[in-house]
Amino acid sequence: DTGVSQDPRHKITKRGQNVTFRCDPISEHNRLYWYRQTLGQGPEFLTYFQNEAQLEKSRLLSDRFSAERPKGSFSTLEIQRTEQGDSAMYLCASSLSESSPLHFGNGTRLTVT
Amino acid sequence: SQKIEQNSEALNIQEGKTATLTCNYTNYSPAYLQWYRQDPGRGPVFLLLIRENEKEKRKERLKVTFDTTLKQSLFHITASQPADSATYLCALDGDRDDKIIFGKGTRLHILP
Secondary structure (H helix, E strand, O other), X not given: OOOOEEEOOEEEEOOOOOEEEXXXXXXXXXXXXXXXXXXXXXXXXXXXXXXXXXXXXXXXOOOOEEEEOHHHOOEXXXXXXXXXXXOEEEEEEEEOOOOOOOEEOOOEEEEEO | OOEEEEOXXXXXXXXXXXXXXXXXXXXXXXOXXXXXXXXXXXXXXXXEEEEOOOOEEEEOOEEEEXXXXXXXXXXXXXXXOHHHXXXXXXXXXXXXXXXXXXXXXXXXXXXX
């Protein structure tokens, strides 16, 4: 299966620690998206990339969040100085181009204690 | 700012009947609209995409309509089955950019 993969599936961390998540998109997909989802809510947009260029970052994101996509392949999302409010499912998706359907991974569930 | 609204209540439908889910949007005109299915603990799965110049699209038991005057999309599942029980998400391209934004989703329960 060459779908979108995310690692780790689950992460438990103490408040104040830094965490990093990885996303491997479908290989020929140029677009890569990060979303955050909490229980009972839809995916909330965080940021997206066209190849290695970060096109937009949500105004809802604090400076503690940063994402990279070196060489336009895999992407990482880092959260510094985690807070309990960061506890959520972090979803990655990729698409072939603008206006193409998104292909999601199964997410990384973050719990901040 | 742009806003997407889906039925916030769960929808219970008897097996074999048609389930109809609603997605309303305000404050902008998307070029296309998508529907996704999400099961617990999994990422959303793409179902259908409909463009602003299309009125209706079908795929097997699924049908989507897109009314740009009403700013509404309807998602229908005919001959519903218990396996159709899931959360269904509506998604649109953003206003003045092409990021994809999602509604909160509607939980659908098909009762045997």
